[in-house]
Amino acid sequence: MSPSNATAKLMKSAFDMLLSPKSKGFDRVLSKCQFVEGDVGRCVAALVIDEEHTNRGGTLHGGLSALLVDNISTLALTSADGEPFSYGVSVNMDLSYLKAAKLGEEILIEANVLKRGRTLAFLEVELRKRSTNELLVKGSHTKYIGS
Numbered sequence: 001m002s003p004s005n006a007t008a009k010l011m012k013s014a015f016d017m018l019l020s021p022k023s024k025g026f027d028r029v030l031s032k033c034q035f036v037e038g039d040v041g042r043c044v045a046a047l048v049i050d051e052e053h054t055n056r057g058g059t060l061h062g063g064l065s066a067l068l069v070d071n072i073s074t075l076a077l078t079s080a081d082g083e084p085f086s087y088g089v090s091v092n093m094d095l096s097y098l099k100a101a102k103l104g105e106e107i108l109i110e111a112n113v114l115k116r117g118r119t120l121a122f123l124e125v126e127l128r129k130r131s132t133n134e135l136l137v138k139g140s141h142t143k144y145i146g147s
Contacts, residue, residue: 011038011078015045018071029053029064030071033109041113043076046130048106059100060107060136065127066095069139073111073123077145088121088145095139099129106130121145 015035023031029052036044047053047068055061074087101107108130114122120142127137 007040007078008038011035011043011075014078015043015075018075026067030067033068033072036108038075038078040079041076041116043072043078043111045072045075045109046106047109049101049103051103054103057100058103060102060127062095062097065097065137065139066093068109068127069093069095069111069125069137069141072109073113073125073139073141074143076111076113076123077116077121077143088143090141091120091144092142093139095137097137099134099136101127101129101136107136116145119144119146 012035030047032047032050034046036046038044049060053060053064070090070093077087106129108128109125110128111123111125114124123141123143125137125139125141126135127139128135
């Protein structure tokens with residue numbers, strides 16, 4: 001198995017564990033997310049916007065967008081088997097909301113590691129409407145990942 005395949009397999013396993021419908025924490029609201037693909041420094045997921053994901057206006061809730069940025073970018077930190085790994089803790093997140101996702105629309109969440117240092121990781125995330133590739137949310141995320 002190549003490093004990329006090993007990383008994708010490990011990332012998918014972490015994805016399934018963290019975003020399981022059986023999760024008891026806040027992350028369970030993401031149980032309908034689907035793993036699309038992953039590699040070292042990159043994770044892509046999909047989500048069809050359901051009523052539980054919306055605000056009163058019937059569009060993707062901004063808080064859920066932040067949770068997607070947090071969780072999917074964290075999964076992008078997954079490395080090949082045998083390498084030390086920490087999910088760490090968030091230090092900073094910044095989101096720009098450009099366009100709303102509506103009930104029933106499918107979005108893609110793509111997270112990329114910009115830089116992974118000894119103690120900090122810098123990540124970026126884009127939420128896009130799958131059918132048109134329109135940019136909906138642009139996020140940046142800084143995580144403390146330990147020494």
